[in-house]
Amino acid sequence: MSWPHKHLLDIESLPAEDLLTVLDTARAFKAVGERAIKKVPALRGKTVVNLFVEPSTRTRISFELAAQRLSADIVNFSAEASSFKKGESLKDTARNLEALNADVIVIRHAASGAPHFLSRIVQARIVNAGDGAHEHPTQALLDVFTIREKLGRIEGLNVTILGDILYSRVARSNIWALTKLGAHVTLCGPSTLVPREFERMGCRVTHRIDEALADADVINLLRIQHERQRQSMFPSLGEYTSLFGLTKARYAKTRPSALIMHPGPINRGVEIDSEVADGDRSVILEQVTNGIAVRMAVLYLVCGGKGPQEIPG
């Protein structure tokens, strides 16, 4: 088991073996978060920069805590407070961060491919924290980590992803991770948001929710992203709920062991009923806890050097 990459840019380019390395490493880091002293010195003296050009609170805080629990120093660089407002290009910003001797840059950007671009122009390690509608690799890793922890495996499971797939980087990264690890993925939502083209990624696409929920071992609900929808993709939120919301009635018909997941923030009463979100099969808050462990694992792995794994006494 080893991690041969300098960056974490996407899930698409990683073999299943590397995904499992992150998941196994995260398990050990999760235990750190459960101790009285939730901190280890693995990244002591390293500087991590959170470059969040697109606003985000929970992912940024999760990376912040992850870096702190590894004893790294972390600085936040956000769109509102930075020189992007003054017209500085991403390239110049990145070069400036490099001049500050950043070891890792965690980037969230509205443009797909921004992390890949950065990885070509700076020496620092790059971790993609969400780029446009492309990928959100750490979210997918924490989702599969949570599924594996709860159900003991990924292979052979039926995972239904419900909601706004078209605009969702979470969905894309999840589809890559789940299919690489051997799960059967079903996508469901309005046809405008769940186009048939996703069948090419190895998924089953359906626009009938009862069909999507019937045999699901995991139901992952995605938020309706108002901010990404340039024109209205469905008539109203009320209509979305009545056709695709995970209501109590639909929940009652799911498999009794099916996990309910959501990357947050949840729109209660839109994609999910309150009682379902707070129910005993909901692992939404565990996803948040696991997110820190997975991000610790990612930061730890990308900070490794090039030499052979050798632990002399």
Add this chain to the structure above:
Amino acid sequence: MPSSTLILDGPAIQRALTRIAHEINERNADPASVALVGIQRGGVQVARRLAVLLEQIWGRPVPVGILDVTMHRDDLHQQIAPEVHPTEIPFDPHNMTLVLVDDVVFHGRTIRAALDALIDFGRPARIQLAALIDRGHRELPIKADFVGKNLPTEPADRVTVRLSEAAGPDGVYLEKP
């Protein structure tokens, strides 16, 4: 030319561990406050063997923890991130005498990391160090309290300790490059 020499065979390892167990007994008047902590990976099996021997002497089970020091190492930048193994300390180390156990002591850097890692779990009364093999070449001021065998080596040599969990051929080998 590379060579591999058998340094200790199964019975010799068992004799060395028995002697260490008796030394731990002599040094610690209160068995109830003693716990063993094996360092991942090689030290874990040594600690389990010592626990069996100490139970025969003391007539009571001895708690065994396992400690992974990967996150406390200071050489991450020199190598591909090493595999992280579980740490399990199933007792409260507060006011206990902890015997840290490793198979081979070499530079002493693993022990340094282990001391840091262990302190995060509480404040033990004291920490002692037991090793099956001390091969010298210390880079830090660390000295084992209990040693199975002192083995003179060259820095480039490898010392391999094989301890099977079930019955099987145990052995300590010195490999010359």
